[in-house]
Amino acid sequence: MADVVKVGGNDELKARVTTSKSRSKSRSEDDGWVPEALDVPAWLEVSAALRNERERVVGRLEDVCRITLLSIRPDYQRLGLGSALMHHICEDIDRHGRYGNVLSSPAGVRLYSKFRFEVVGRVETPYGPISSMLRRKVQRDVSVPKKHY
Numbered sequence: 001m002a003d004v005v006k007v008g009g010n011d012e013l014k015a016r017v018t019t020s021k022s023r024s025k026s027r028s029e030d031d032g033w034v035p036e037a038l039d040v041p042a043w044l045e046v047s048a049a050l051r052n053e054r055e056r057v058v059g060r061l062e063d064v065c066r067i068t069l070l071s072i073r074p075d076y077q078r079l080g081l082g083s084a085l086m087h088h089i090c091e092d093i094d095r096h097g098r099y100g101n102v103l104s105s106p107a108g109v110r111l112y113s114k115f116r117f118e119v120v121g122r123v124e125t126p127y128g129p130i131s132s133m134l135r136r137k138v139q140r141d142v143s144v145p146k147k148h149y
């Protein structure tokens with residue numbers, strides 16, 4: 001059973017997130033690195049929850065390939081490009097005998113599942129659910145070949 005963590009489920013936080021979206025400014029108008037549209041307290045809360053979830057899943061594992069973001073331009077989606085990238089990434093993961101880990105939006109879950117990533121947890125955020133996914137290591141064949149007498 002996957003673990004579920006809820007973050008900022010209150011209406012006040014949701015309202016703040018919605019409102020802040022509608023007053024976005026162009027980047028050149030920004031004073032610094034933090035855009036005005038970003039609800040910083042909400043974002044920090046979500047970031048901390050995601051970090052904790054990642055730590056829970058891969059904190060004690062060695063050799064982990066972590067996918068931070070996979071994104072295909074909208075007009076090129078559903079043409080197999082995401083799968084092609086994942087194929088390449090997973091070949092590399094297996095070649096090096098690594099675990100795979102990703103915190104996925106709902107749009108990515110089907111894609112990652114096709115490549116043996118399993119949902120092992122979920123973080124509920126005001127922006128929607130994030131699935132925590134782990135791809136287990138391929139067992140390397142360490143068996144000694146049988147001797148024929």
Ligand SMILES: CC(C)(COP(=O)(O)OP(=O)(O)OC[C@H]1O[C@@H](n2cnc3c(N)ncnc32)[C@H](O)[C@@H]1OP(=O)(O)O)[C@@H](O)C(=O)NCCC(=O)NCCS
Nearest residue numbers: 069070071072077078079080081082083105107108110111
């Ligand atoms: C998720 C994403 C990377 C998939 O890329 P893609 O090139 O469209 O993927 P493919 O064409 O290879 O399709 C792979 C599978 O994902 C599914 N899929 C693609 N887009 C999807 C979406 N928006 N919602 C649900 N499933 C989706 C497809 O149905 C397909 O499964 P199927 O072959 O069994 O039908 C792409 O939709 C994207 O960039 N989304 C926005 C960013 C994002 O959410 N990234 C994932 C989290 S890090």
